[in-house]
Amino acid sequence: MSDDLMEQLDLWHEEDEYQEIVDAIMEIPPEDRDYVLISHLGRAFNNLGNYEEALQQFMTIAEEGKEDPLWHYRVGVSYYYLEQYDEALREFKITDEMDPEDEDTLEFLEWIRRKTAKRTTKKPAKEALRAFDFSNFWDDSEYALEEYVSEPPTAELIESVEEELVFKLPAFYVAMMKLHNGGIPQNTSYPTGAEDYISISGIRGIGRDKKNSLCGASGSRVVIETGGYPEIGVVICDCSSADHGVVMLDYRSSGNDGEPEVVHVGQEKNHKITKLAKNYETFIRGLVSKA
CATH class of the missing domain: 3.40.1580.10 (SMI1/KNR4-like)
Known part of the structure; x- marks a missing residue:
């Protein structure tokens, strides 16, 4: 992987040209894509809102990503927007353990708390109303x-x-x-x-x-x-x-x-x-x- 390609990928990311990133990396044969390239590809898919494809890409480098807080963070993003909050919570907690006090991670953890609070309180409220004589x-x-x-x-x-x-x-x-x-x-x-x-x-x-x-x-x-x-x-x-x-x-x-x-x-x-x-x-x- 050339330095010129990495510079171009970073530039496209800064300019929000995520499809350019996807197109460039997809032209590279799968067997020639390393951990860094697949990380870039998965991040680009996340930014394009294609979270299922992003997750598929990240899972191909799961073994290497175990010790990388950024890998867990990006996987957490995919799970979050797929509304798989338990899985997202797991990944963001791991990220927080590896990279404590990261503001973006803490923000996602707070969002998950809010989402799961709504999920767990909505049904009991209705059940409680049915049990109350108005x-x-x-x-x-x-x-x-x-x-x-x-x-x-x-x-x-x-x-x-x-x-x-x-x-x-x-x-x-x-x-x-x-x-x-x-x-x-x-x-x-x-x-x-x-x-x-x-x-x-x-x-x-x-x-x-x-x-x-x-x-x-x-x-x-x-x-x-x-x-x-x-x-x-x-x-x-x-x-x-x-x-x-x-x-x-x-x-x-x-x-x-x-x-x-x-x-x-x-x-x-x-x-x-x-x-x-x-x-x-x-x-x-x-x-x-x-x-």
């Missing part, structure tokens, strides 16, 4: 219908609201809102200790049309900014109890795409944060009638 959950008063309740959210609306909030909404919450989008529950109290409760005014729905929707006139961002509340997540309920304040989805420990805890944030200047539930489903199931 027949007497909501109090559809005239006020509730006017201030809280919207039409069921579309996939596009959910995505745009999450983008505006910069937080991934819990799967149980989204599934619940698809059945009844916001409102005032029959039971509005949540126990915080021995004979202590916080009481909520209502639950915000996904949307912008109603005043108390997540992105409405009195939505989450507005409440946080006007009330000086800590920017730890999403306000889902206002409180009507003694300390007033709000109930929030708290993403500090989970990250913006993880499963948030549910907390009460007081209205006083220090905005005391009190954990209520490990997740939104637990919070909903824990609502009681104080009376």
Whole structure:
């Protein structure tokens, strides 16, 4: 393999001329293609979106690639875009062990975490909803219908609201809102200790049309900014109890795409944060009638 060819391959790569790379290498008889050439070929196929062909090429040099973090990284890319996340995770973990703290590798590991989190939480949320009796959950008063309740959210609306909030909404919450989008529950109290409760005014729905929707006139961002509340997540309920304040989805420990805890944030200047539930489903199931 000549130095001139290697320089040309690198130049084509820098100029995003990936098909030129493929064409040039494919003209070389297979028996004359070494580890470096096949690595270039596989990378070019990845960049062209031909991940199956890329993977086939990489597998022909698997024995040599075992000790090469770049080989594992490129194989991981192929698996990732083929949506074979378990295999991609394996390869990127090996890459991270060989070349710790590589930013691209860490980014792919984070993307895989998000993808697999969606995959593992979607079905349980639906199953949990089926096991929960919503027949007497909501109090559809005239006020509730006017201030809280919207039409069921579309996939596009959910995505745009999450983008505006910069937080991934819990799967149980989204599934619940698809059945009844916001409102005032029959039971509005949540126990915080021995004979202590916080009481909520209502639950915000996904949307912008109603005043108390997540992105409405009195939505989450507005409440946080006007009330000086800590920017730890999403306000889902206002409180009507003694300390007033709000109930929030708290993403500090989970990250913006993880499963948030549910907390009460007081209205006083220090905005005391009190954990209520490990997740939104637990919070909903824990609502009681104080009376």
